[in-house]
Amino acid sequence: MSVEVRVPTLGESVTEATVATWFKKPGDEVAVDEMLCELETDKVTVEVPSPAAGKLSEIVAAEGDTVGVDALLASIVEAGHAGSSTEVKPRAGTPEPYDAPAPDAAKAEPDAAASGEDMDVMVPTLGESVTEATVSTWFKKPGDSFEADEMLCELETDKVSVEVPAPAAGTLKEVLAEEGATVEAGGKLAVMTTGTGGAAAPAKSGEKSHEVAGGYGDRERPEAPPETAPASGRTDVENAPSATKMMADKGLDEGKVKGTGRDGRIMKEDVLKALTQPAPEKAEAPKAPPRAPSTPQDADREERVKMTRLxxxxxxxxxxxxxxxxxxxxxxxxxxxxxxxxxxxxxxxxxxxxxxxxxxxxxxxxxxxxxxxxxxxxxxxxxxxxxxxxxxxxxxxxxxxxxxxxxxxxxxxxxxxxxxxxxxxxxxxxxxxxxxxxxxxxxxxxxxxxxxxxxxxxxxxxxxxxxxxxxxxxxxxxxxxxxxxxxxxxxxxxxxxxxxxxxxxxxxxxxxxxxxxxxxxxxxxxxxxxx
CATH class of the missing domain: 3.30.559.10 (Chloramphenicol acetyltransferase-like domain)
Known part of the structure; x- marks a missing residue:
C-alpha cells in the first residue's frame, strides 16, 4: 500500500517552500515519524516526518524544487506491502532483497479486499508552534462503522479544538489514545479497518509471520522497522541538521539548548530560542498538595474538575x-x-x-x-x-x-x-x-x-x-x-x-x-x- 508524503502546513501567510535536504533516498527503509526531508521557507525551516513505516519508493520533489502547501513530495510503500504493484524499485546495482514469489504461493494469498485492511488514524497538523493536543471526545467506539470524512474524535489544543475525520469508510478497530490522553502531532489515535470486512487478527508481538502475503511466498517476511524507543531509552537522538549548523555557526553548546522535538531532538526553533533567551529557566517550584476541604462534611459538596488545556x-x-x-x-x-x-x-x-x-x-x-x-x-x-x-x-x-x-x-x-x-x-x-x-x-x-x-x-x-x-x-x-x-x-x-x-x-x-x-x-x- 502506497502512502503519500505531502508538504505540511508551513505557517501563517506562508504558501510555498524550497526542498533543502533529503535525509533518505529511494529504497531506504523508514520508521514512523522518522525525518525524511527538510523544507525551507522565508521564515522557518520545516522538517517532514514519515507518515508510515516502510520503504521510500519515489521522490517527486528533488532538492532545490519549490513546492506549495499539500504538494506531493514522495511516496512510501508501507511495511508488508512490498510485493504490491507499488513496490519499491531497487537502486541501480543493488540486488533484489527477496526472491520472487512462487506461483503456488501467490495463488494462496488471501483476498485483502474481502477482509479489509488496517489503517492508522493519525493526529492531523495542529497549527504553527503547536506540537501536542489532548483527546477531548471520541464520537465512535470500537466496532462502530462510519463513512469517509465522518468525525471520529475531537482534540483540544492550547488555543483551538480540532476535529479528526475518518480517512476512509470502515470500522473502528482499536482506540489507542483514550479521552484525556495527550498526543503529539503526527501520532496515532486509533486503528480502523477499511471497507466492510473485518481485519485479520494481528500477529503476536515477537512472532514472525509465515502467511503468504505481499509476494514473499512461503519465506519469512522481513520484520517491520522497529518503533522508535521512548525518550528514556534513546541515546542516539540526532538533532535537526539546520539546528546543528546554527549551533556550530553561533558557537552554542548543545547542552545549553533544550530540545522540543521527538525524543528531545533539538530543532532550529530551539536554537533560536536559546540564542534570544540564553539564561536557563528556573526549575518550577514544587506543586502544592491538593487543597483539603475545610471540614470533612464539605468534601461531598465540592467538585474537582481538571482545567482544560485552553x-x-x-x-x-x-x-x-x-x-x-x-x-x-x-x-x-x-x-x-x-x-x-x-x-x-x-x-x-x-x-x-x-x-x-x-x-x-x-x-x-x-x-x-x-x-x-x-x-x-x-x-x-x-x-x-x-x-x-x-x-x-x-x-x-x-x-x-x-x-x-x-x-x-x-x-x-x-x-x-x-x-x-x-x-x-x-x-x-x-x-x-x-x-x-x-x-x-x-x-x-x-x-x-x-x-x-x-x-x-x-x-x-x-x-x-x-x-x-x-x-x-x-x-x-x-x-x-x-x-x-x-x-x-x-x-x-x-x-x-x-x-x-x-x-x-x-x-x-x-x-x-x-x-x-x-x-x-x-x-x-x-x-x-x-x-
Missing part, C-alpha cells in the same frame, strides 16, 4: 505577561454621544446596503488605527534587544467563548472600511462561539481591544496579550452628569483603559494615544478628515 494556556500566558512586561495602565473617559447619534442615523441604511449591523466596535477599531499611526510604539513589540515596529495593524478582538477567552485577529484593519470590519468581527464571533476558530485566525495580532462593557464592567485594567505592547479596554456606557458649556447635563460616558508595556511605550505616548482615541470617538468626522 484554560491552562490562558492562565500561563496572562501570568507570563505580568512577569515579563513592565505593565502600566492609563485611563480616560469618552462621551459616546457622537458615535451613538451617527450610528442611529445610518444604522438602517448601513444594514440595507452592507447586510451587517453597524456596531460600536468598528468605530473603536478605526479610532485605534488612527491613533496607532500617530503613536507607533503602541503597535510595536520587543524581540530580544530589538524593537519591531509594524507598518500595519492586525487588530485582535478579545472574545469570550464557552471554553474561555480567545483573541481572533482582523488583519490589515487600517486598510478596511467600517462594513468590512463589522463583517469580519461578526464572522470571527460566530466561529469563536462554535469552537471553529483556527490557529491562523488568532495569530499575528499587533494590538488588542477588549470589551468588558458587554458584561456590565464599568472599569477594569486589561492585561497585555504578549508580545503586544498595548491593549485597549472598553467598558459599559453609562449616563453620568457632565458639565457641558457651563450646564450640567446627562451624557452617555464610557471609561477607557489602555494597558501598555512601559519598557517600550513612554507615559507621554500612552496618554497621547488614548487622547487621540477619545477625540476620534467624540467627533467621528475626525476619522474622515485624518485629524
Amino acid at each position: 484554560r491552562q494556556t490562558i492562565a500561563r500566558r496572562l501570568k507570563e505577561s505580568q512577569n515579563t512586561a513592565a505593565m502600566l495602565t492609563t485611563y480616560n473617559e469618552v462621551d459616546m454621544g457622537g458615535v451613538m447619534d451617527l450610528r442611529n442615523e445610518y444604522k438602517d441604511l448601513f444594514l440595507k446596503k452592507h447586510g451587517v449591523k453597524l456596531g460600536f466596535m468598528s468605530f473603536f477599531v478605526k479610532a485605534c488605527c488612527h491613533a496607532l499611526n500617530e503613536v507607533p510604539d503602541v503597535n510595536a513589540e520587543i524581540d530580544g534587544t530589538d524593537v519591531v515596529y509594524k507598518n500595519y495593524v492586525h487588530m485582535g478582538i478579545a472574545v469570550g467563548t464557552p471554553t474561555g477567552l480567545v483573541v481572533p485577529v482582523v488583519r490589515d484593519a487600517h486598510l478596511k472600511g467600517f462594513a468590512q470590519i463589522e463583517k469580519e468581527i461578526a464572522e470571527l464571533g460566530v466561529k469563536g462561539r462554535d469552537g471553529k476558530l483556527t490557529m491562523a485566525d488568532m495569530q499575528g495580532g499587533s494590538f488588542t481591544i477588549s470589551n468588558g462593557g458587554v458584561y456590565g464592567s464599568l472599569m477594569s485594567s486589561p492585561i497585555l496579550n504578549p508580545p503586544q505592547s498595548g491593549i485597549l479596554g472598553m467598558h459599559k456606557i453609562q449616563e453620568r452628569p457632565m458639565v457641558v458649556k457651563g450646564q450640567i447635563v446627562a451624557r452617555p460616558m464610557m471609561y477607557l483603559a489602555l494597558s501598555y508595556d512601559h519598557r517600550i511605550v513612554d507615559g507621554k505616548g500612552a496618554v497621547t494615544f488614548l487622547v487621540r482615541v477619545k477625540e476620534a470617538l467624540e467627533d467621528p468626522r475626525r476619522l474622515l478628515m485624518d485629524l
Whole structure:
C-alpha cells in the first residue's frame, strides 16, 4: 500500500517552500515519524516526518524544487506491502532483497479486499508552534462503522479544538489514545479497518509471520522497522541538521539548548530560542498538595474538575505577561454621544446596503488605527534587544467563548472600511462561539481591544496579550452628569483603559494615544478628515 508524503502546513501567510535536504533516498527503509526531508521557507525551516513505516519508493520533489502547501513530495510503500504493484524499485546495482514469489504461493494469498485492511488514524497538523493536543471526545467506539470524512474524535489544543475525520469508510478497530490522553502531532489515535470486512487478527508481538502475503511466498517476511524507543531509552537522538549548523555557526553548546522535538531532538526553533533567551529557566517550584476541604462534611459538596488545556494556556500566558512586561495602565473617559447619534442615523441604511449591523466596535477599531499611526510604539513589540515596529495593524478582538477567552485577529484593519470590519468581527464571533476558530485566525495580532462593557464592567485594567505592547479596554456606557458649556447635563460616558508595556511605550505616548482615541470617538468626522 502506497502512502503519500505531502508538504505540511508551513505557517501563517506562508504558501510555498524550497526542498533543502533529503535525509533518505529511494529504497531506504523508514520508521514512523522518522525525518525524511527538510523544507525551507522565508521564515522557518520545516522538517517532514514519515507518515508510515516502510520503504521510500519515489521522490517527486528533488532538492532545490519549490513546492506549495499539500504538494506531493514522495511516496512510501508501507511495511508488508512490498510485493504490491507499488513496490519499491531497487537502486541501480543493488540486488533484489527477496526472491520472487512462487506461483503456488501467490495463488494462496488471501483476498485483502474481502477482509479489509488496517489503517492508522493519525493526529492531523495542529497549527504553527503547536506540537501536542489532548483527546477531548471520541464520537465512535470500537466496532462502530462510519463513512469517509465522518468525525471520529475531537482534540483540544492550547488555543483551538480540532476535529479528526475518518480517512476512509470502515470500522473502528482499536482506540489507542483514550479521552484525556495527550498526543503529539503526527501520532496515532486509533486503528480502523477499511471497507466492510473485518481485519485479520494481528500477529503476536515477537512472532514472525509465515502467511503468504505481499509476494514473499512461503519465506519469512522481513520484520517491520522497529518503533522508535521512548525518550528514556534513546541515546542516539540526532538533532535537526539546520539546528546543528546554527549551533556550530553561533558557537552554542548543545547542552545549553533544550530540545522540543521527538525524543528531545533539538530543532532550529530551539536554537533560536536559546540564542534570544540564553539564561536557563528556573526549575518550577514544587506543586502544592491538593487543597483539603475545610471540614470533612464539605468534601461531598465540592467538585474537582481538571482545567482544560485552553484554560491552562490562558492562565500561563496572562501570568507570563505580568512577569515579563513592565505593565502600566492609563485611563480616560469618552462621551459616546457622537458615535451613538451617527450610528442611529445610518444604522438602517448601513444594514440595507452592507447586510451587517453597524456596531460600536468598528468605530473603536478605526479610532485605534488612527491613533496607532500617530503613536507607533503602541503597535510595536520587543524581540530580544530589538524593537519591531509594524507598518500595519492586525487588530485582535478579545472574545469570550464557552471554553474561555480567545483573541481572533482582523488583519490589515487600517486598510478596511467600517462594513468590512463589522463583517469580519461578526464572522470571527460566530466561529469563536462554535469552537471553529483556527490557529491562523488568532495569530499575528499587533494590538488588542477588549470589551468588558458587554458584561456590565464599568472599569477594569486589561492585561497585555504578549508580545503586544498595548491593549485597549472598553467598558459599559453609562449616563453620568457632565458639565457641558457651563450646564450640567446627562451624557452617555464610557471609561477607557489602555494597558501598555512601559519598557517600550513612554507615559507621554500612552496618554497621547488614548487622547487621540477619545477625540476620534467624540467627533467621528475626525476619522474622515485624518485629524
